Amino acid sequence: MKNIDRVLVKYNERLVGYLQILENNRIGFQYDEEWVKNGFSISPFSLPLSDDVYISKSPYFKGLYGVFNDSLPDGWGEFLVRRMLAKKGINFEKLTPLERLTLIGSNGLGGLTYEPIQREYVKNDNMDLDNLALNTKKILESKTENENLDDLFNFGGASGGARPKVHISFNDEEWIVKFGALNDSLDVGFDEYIANKKASEASINVNEFKLFESNRCKGYFGAKRFDRKNKQKVHVISLSAILETTHQIPNMDYYHLFQVIQKISIDKMDLYEAFRRMSFNVLYGNRDDHGKNFSFLYDEELKGYRLTPAYDITKTDYKLEHEMTVNGNSKPNESDLLSIADEFRLSRKICEGIIERIKNIIVNEKDRI
CATH class of the missing domain: 3.30.200.120 (Phosphorylase Kinase; domain 1)
Incomplete structure (x- = not known):
């Protein structure tokens, strides 16, 4: 492993900006001048387009902004990285956030890539x-x-x-x-x-x-993968990253998701899409609905953010409560769902119809391929 104190952040071979370790091990980010002129904000609230040097104040992510932390593996991916490095005599815990990003290089989730790349991925066609x-x-x-x-x-x-x-x-x-x-x-x-x-x-x-x-x-x-389109990478940022918080702490409500949609989505029908996803998770029993399981992608044709397709949809009977509360309730009911609809001025009739449709599908659909 090389010691890294400066990293180039790229998007489909375009230079987005620079990450650099500053005094007291703080990490600064600055957009490239050309990206400020012709690019887009990679984190709508935290990193507006400007020539400022940004330093994260979040207590999470070891000095990184959430958008860069999204690129790093967690769960299974981090487990593999730790095991692989340990086998080579490298202590994962001693790596700086920038060194961890360069291990991922161009293979992280989403569209951002990081150079210098410290490990090349070898294509393997073994599909067993x-x-x-x-x-x-x-x-x-x-x-x-x-x-x-x-x-x-x-x-x-x-x-x-x-x-x-x-x-x-x-x-x-x-x-x-x-x-x-x-x-x-x-x-x-x-x-x-x-x-x-x-x-x-x-x-x-x-x-x-x-x-x-x-x-x-x-x-x-x-x-x-929805973060790939026509052989190009697509920029994606999770709800947690947008709000500079971690999905590992149950500190979010669906109210936050709807607020973010109101602020950044170019498709306001995303509010109804979010209502369908929230209602399905509650009625079907998908309680693994944390802030990293909702994301936004940047649509370069429409020049703005919108909800990604839904993912990580499953039933989690082993969880007693939802990761994200609904109307402050970790064991929400239909009344809580409709309270969110009222708060964001969605059609009560449409939302009641969404709930009934989901209930009928859950009860009547036969589990068959």
């Missing part, structure tokens, strides 16, 4: 998902000391989320395929497929998904 699933299980169980971490890192070292996953090429497009965690049922992928199917039928803008075949279970859940 059953074998990859078994290898991840062995690593999670720590049953082997000689696992090929490099291969798994190439497949999933930039991933976020708790469940193991791999990044693959399918039909010449980039997809993410999930495997079960240690305590998951063998058919957790099928369960997520059904959840996404129902959400789609509830008119939620669900990310394109499919069930990949397996010889050991009903299949692996896969979703096409």
Whole structure:
């Protein structure tokens, strides 16, 4: 590992700006002059376009702004990074945030890339998902000391989320395929497929998904990456990052999501889309609805932000409360949902219809492929 004190931030080969370690180990960010003229704000509230030097005051992210922290892996991805570095005698905890970003380089989630790149990803066309699933299980169980971490890192070292996953090429497009965690049922992928199917039928803008075949279970859940389009990266920022907070603390309400939509979304119908997602999560029992599971993408054609397609939709019976409260309630009911509709002046009739449609789909839909 090289010691890094300055990093170039790029977006589809365009220079966005610079991250640099300053006095007292603070980290400064400054947009490139050309980006200020022709680019866009990569974090609408925290990093408006200007030639200022920005220094984060957030108690989270070790001095980074949330938008850069979004690029770093968490959960499974961070687990792989830690294991890979430990095998090479490198202590992950001693790496600076800039050094961690350069490990991800151009393979992070979203559209931002970081140079110098300290580790190249090697393309691997081995698409044996059953074998990859078994290898991840062995690593999670720590049953082997000689696992090929490099291969798994190439497949999933930039991933976020708790469940193991791999990044693959399918039909010449980039997809993410999930495997079960240690305590998951063998058919957790099928369960997520059904959840996404129902959400789609509830008119939620669900990310394109499919069930990949397996010889050991009903299949692996896969979703096409919405942060890639026409071979180009798409800038994405999570709700948590926009508000400079961490999704690991349950400190947000759906009210915050609707507020942000009002402020930055170029499509005000996103308010109704958010209402559908909130209502589905509450009625279906998806309580893993934290601030990193809602994101916004920058639409370069429309010159503004809008909600990304919905993702990480599943049932979480093991969670007793929602990560994000509704109207201040961590165990919300229909009255709480409609209170949000009233607060943001959404049509009561339309929102009541959304709730009834979701309830009917949940009750009547048969779980079949």
